[in-house]
Amino acid sequence: MSNPRNYDxxxxxxLVGNSGVGKSCLLLRFTDDSFTPSxxxxxxxxxxIRTVPLDGQRVKMQIWDTAGQERFRTITTAxxxxxxxxxxxxxxxxxxxxxxxxxxxxxxxxxxxDDVNKILVGNKCDSDDAxxxxxxxxxxxxxxxxxxxxxxxxxxxxxxxxAFFSLSRQIKQRLVDTGMPTSTIGxxxxxxxxxxxxxxxxxx
Amino acid sequence: MNYLSxxxxxxxxxxxxxxxxxxxxxxxxxxxxxNRHYLDSTLNSANNxxxxxxxxxxxxxxxxxSKRVRDLPVPxxxxxxxxxxxxxxxxxxxxMTLQELVSTESQYCESxxxxxxxxxxxxxxxxxxxxxxLPLKDVCSxxxxxxxxxxxxxxxxxxxxxxxxxxxxxxxQIINCFLLNIKELETTYSNYSMHCxxxxxxxxxxxxxxxxxxxLTELDQKLYSKASLWEIEAVLIKPIQRLLQYPQFWRGLxxxxxxxxxxxxxxxxxxQQLLEIADISNDSANLKWYQRxxxxxxxxxxxxxxxxxxxxxxxxxxxxxxxxxxxNSCLQKHSLLSTLEEEAEQFIRVSVTSFNQTNLLLxxxxxxxxxxxxxxxxxxxxxxxLKSIINDSINEFKTAxxxxxxxxxxxxxxxxxxxxxxxxxxxxLRKHVTVKxxxxxxxxxxxxxxxxxxxxxxxxxxxxxxxxxxxLLSKRLTFILFKLHSTGWNNSSYLLSVVGLDEQExxxxxxxxxxxxxxxxxxxxxxxxxxxYKSSAVLHSxxxxxxxxxxxxxxxxxxxxxxxxxxxxxxxxxxxxLPQGSIPEFPLxxxxxxxxxxxxxxxxxxxxxx
Numbered sequence: 001m002s003n004p005r006n007y008d009x010x011x012x013x014x015l016v017g018n019s020g021v022g023k024s025c026l027l028l029r030f031t032d033d034s035f036t037p038s039x040x041x042x043x044x045x046x047x048x049i050r051t052v053p054l055d056g057q058r059v060k061m062q063i064w065d066t067a068g069q070e071r072f073r074t075i076t077t078a079x080x081x082x083x084x085x086x087x088x089x090x091x092x093x094x095x096x097x098x099x100x101x102x103x104x105x106x107x108x109x110x111x112x113x114d115d116v117n118k119i120l121v122g123n124k125c126d127s128d129d130a131x132x133x134x135x136x137x138x139x140x141x142x143x144x145x146x147x148x149x150x151x152x153x154x155x156x157x158x159x160x161x162x163a164f165f166s167l168s169r170q171i172k173q174r175l176v177d178t179g180m181p182t183s184t185i186g187x188x189x190x191x192x193x194x195x196x197x198x199x200x201x202x203x204x
Numbered sequence: 205m206n207y208l209s210x211x212x213x214x215x216x217x218x219x220x221x222x223x224x225x226x227x228x229x230x231x232x233x234x235x236x237x238x239n240r241h242y243l244d245s246t247l248n249s250a251n252n253x254x255x256x257x258x259x260x261x262x263x264x265x266x267x268x269x270s271k272r273v274r275d276l277p278v279p280x281x282x283x284x285x286x287x288x289x290x291x292x293x294x295x296x297x298x299x300m301t302l303q304e305l306v307s308t309e310s311q312y313c314e315s316x317x318x319x320x321x322x323x324x325x326x327x328x329x330x331x332x333x334x335x336x337x338l339p340l341k342d343v344c345s346x347x348x349x350x351x352x353x354x355x356x357x358x359x360x361x362x363x364x365x366x367x368x369x370x371x372x373x374x375x376x377q378i379i380n381c382f383l384l385n386i387k388e389l390e391t392t393y394s395n396y397s398m399h400c401x402x403x404x405x406x407x408x409x410x411x412x413x414x415x416x417x418x419x420l421t422e423l424d425q426k427l428y429s430k431a432s433l434w435e436i437e438a439v440l441i442k443p444i445q446r447l448l449q450y451p452q453f454w455r456g457l458x459x460x461x462x463x464x465x466x467x468x469x470x471x472x473x474x475x476q477q478l479l480e481i482a483d484i485s486n487d488s489a490n491l492k493w494y495q496r497x498x499x500x501x502x503x504x505x506x507x508x509x510x511x512x513x514x515x516x517x518x519x520x521x522x523x524x525x526x527x528x529x530x531x532n533s534c535l536q537k538h539s540l541l542s543t544l545e546e547e548a549e550q551f552i553r554v555s556v557t558s559f560n561q562t563n564l565l566l567x568x569x570x571x572x573x574x575x576x577x578x579x580x581x582x583x584x585x586x587x588x589x590l591k592s593i594i595n596d597s598i599n600e601f602k603t604a605x606x607x608x609x610x611x612x613x614x615x616x617x618x619x620x621x622x623x624x625x626x627x628x629x630x631x632x633l634r635k636h637v638t639v640k641x642x643x644x645x646x647x648x649x650x651x652x653x654x655x656x657x658x659x660x661x662x663x664x665x666x667x668x669x670x671x672x673x674x675x676l677l678s679k680r681l682t683f684i685l686f687k688l689h690s691t692g693w694n695n696s697s698y699l700l701s702v703v704g705l706d707e708q709e710x711x712x713x714x715x716x717x718x719x720x721x722x723x724x725x726x727x728x729x730x731x732x733x734x735x736x737y738k739s740s741a742v743l744h745s746x747x748x749x750x751x752x753x754x755x756x757x758x759x760x761x762x763x764x765x766x767x768x769x770x771x772x773x774x775x776x777x778x779x780x781x782l783p784q785g786s787i788p789e790f791p792l793x794x795x796x797x798x799x800x801x802x803x804x805x806x807x808x809x810x811x812x813x814x
Binding site: 046072076077078 | 444
């Protein structure tokens with residue numbers, strides 16, 4: 001893990017979505033630039049880190065993955081706390097995963113901070129033959145939820161960086177807009193979301 | 205010493221051997237003893253290496269372990285798999301995964317320990333310190349023991365190249381390690397899950413206070429610099445993450461272990477156990493939160509916002525105590541409904557049996573009615589009436605029987621369905637009303653319960669009605685049988701056997717016996733009169749037969765005859781004049797009629813003789 005002073009902004013992100021939509025693959029592609037369709041030796045990770053220059057600042061992204069833990073929603077709501085940005089991921093070849101985005105969105109609304117930034121991600125867009133959710137459908141849902149939308153492919157490394165960068169930019173902009181001096185974000189970034197998040201108990 | 209205790213001793217060093225009670229009640233598959241048997245059988249069958257028992261020789265555990273691994277026979281299955289060169293990649297993958305499992309467990313344990321240590325060094329208020337670190341301590345304590353066992357179990361995996369035997373050995377021992385600790389794993393993590401959320405909330409509150417926030421920020425920096433850990437909240441999530449990672453590890457290995465089918469059984473069992481622990485922990489978190497919720501917590505805070513079941517604003521404002529009241533009421537009704545359901549099921553079984561028996565009876569009665577045996581041979585003016593009565597009775601019986609069966613069975617089926625539905629709903633409610641239910645659903649369930657209660661009342665009415673009909677039918681049948689019997693119809697016993705109703709049969713037999721007894725008594729009286737005519741003056745007496753000479757007829761006249769009315773007093777009896785064999789035969793009529801007939805017969809006989 002790198003020195004805490006080697007970044008300007010620390011951003012905590014969370015990937016949510018049904019099992020098998022490719023959350024872990026997106027994470028690995030973004031942080032390690034690797035893609036293993038049947039990996040099993042990365043389960044032990046808690047989160048992944050990647051520091052990137054963004055608009056002249058060093059942004060450290062701490063990305064949490066809830067791989068395989070979707071079933072236990074009560075205890076995994078702890079993940080939502082302090083998350084500054086959330087990627088809602090579905091699989092364009094799996095309609096159920098697309099339909100369940102609504103539920104995931106409700107979960108985010110329920111447990112995450114009110115001002116958390118979100119982005120809708122349609123993964124596996126390289127699988128044209130098996131696609132069952134069109135781009136337009138994804139876009140329409142994103143518009144309805146009033147969040148940005150992007151289609152990605154961890155396999156072919158399409159738009160993966162863009163998805164994370166886009167979300168990070170939104171968060172950075174929000175932090176700037178809310179008057180948080182970016183020079184202090186790195187040190188207090190951990191507290192930003194906690195102060196904004198609801199302390200009231202919510203459960204699923 | 206059995207295999208499991210050997211395994212525990214080997215893996216846990218000098219630690220006391222825990223009793224293996226794998227499942228609690230919620231863990232469905234098998235009872236404790238069965239589990240032990242299951243573990244023994246599956247693991248032993250999976251790995252013959254494990255069935256070799258070693259006595260406590262006082263050697264060090266590592267030494268014992270190495271010797272065992274070296275000396276144990278290699279099962280043919282393992283040899284065969286090892287000979288396939290294509291499996292080397294599998295061994296590598298299995299080994300890497302197992303190594304990652306162990307190494308990440310070690311890192312995880314260390315991070316918890318470091319966090320506790322850093323927080324212990326800080327002069328934060330004792331209450332804050334306890335609330336934050338106490339839940340972690342239990343997990344850390346368990347994990348430190350667990351990781352030691354895992355390290356020993358996986359000691360052979362650093363060999364290169366990996367052999368089939370080594371991989372198999374490590375794999376089965378790590379699975380064994382998990383299974384032996386499964387109970388403790390469940391207890392530790394379900395307890396932690398209960399406290400995790402409230403602890404994080406507490407930390408969140410502390411961060412809102414300037415002094416506490418500053419202290420926590422300093423601690424976070426210490427965590428980062430000394431243990432490469434992020435804020436305390438991230439550490440508090442770690443046990444949850446870890447618990448949910450275990451099934452992921454084993455699920456990932458599942459496809460690779462197909463080369464050893466016998467191990468698959470153990471793995472699947474372990475996987476199931478781990479998922480159940482996650483479920484239990486999830487439920488524990490729910491339960492804890494619900495128990496801690498304030499009494500005036502509105503429903504909206506107890507329920508997730510879901511697109512499928514949106515909560516209306518009015519319903520969402522129900523306070524917690526009302527929810528509790530509803531829940532308790534539902535629990536009580538659920539209990540009641542369960543009992544009713546059982547009773548209803550039992551009654552339906554009885555009713556169906558009765559229905560079948562009734563149909564059988566109906567068929568047989570119909571057969572009798574149609575058969576020649578039913579034609580009465582006696583020329584009796586009442587025969588036609590009797591036939592008419594019987595036919596009417598049969599028709600009545602048919603109608604009543606049909607009414608009974610359709611009137612009982614169909615509503616009961618409906619009741620059973622309603623009860624089952626209500627029971628299911630209540631069971632579901634019992635599970636989910638705590639936090640997941642909606643008021644709307646509760647109201648619907650109340651409506652169903654009310655509907656079920658109404659149906660139950662209806663059934664009770666039907667039962668009472670059927671009972672009355674049954675009694676009526678029983679009386680009617682008895683009457684018919686008696687009528688038949690009184691006419692001298694010889695097949696009454698057959699009919700009785702067809703009817704098969706014990707009470708009626710007993711009643712009929714009783715009547716028949718009484719009748720036979722009376723007839724015998726009468727015949728005895730007559731015989732006594734005839735044989736003792738000359739010496740008996742009693743017949744000339746207008747008084748009752750009770751005045752007869754006991755010495756003469758005590759053996760011939762049963763006591764019952766004392767109740768018989770005397771013969772016509774004006775008649776002078778002289779039976780000695782009667783020719784032998786002319787003792788009159790008495791027709792088979794009702795007893796009281798027979799008595800009169802007897803008197804008439806005696807009188808006429810005497811009159812004729814005179």
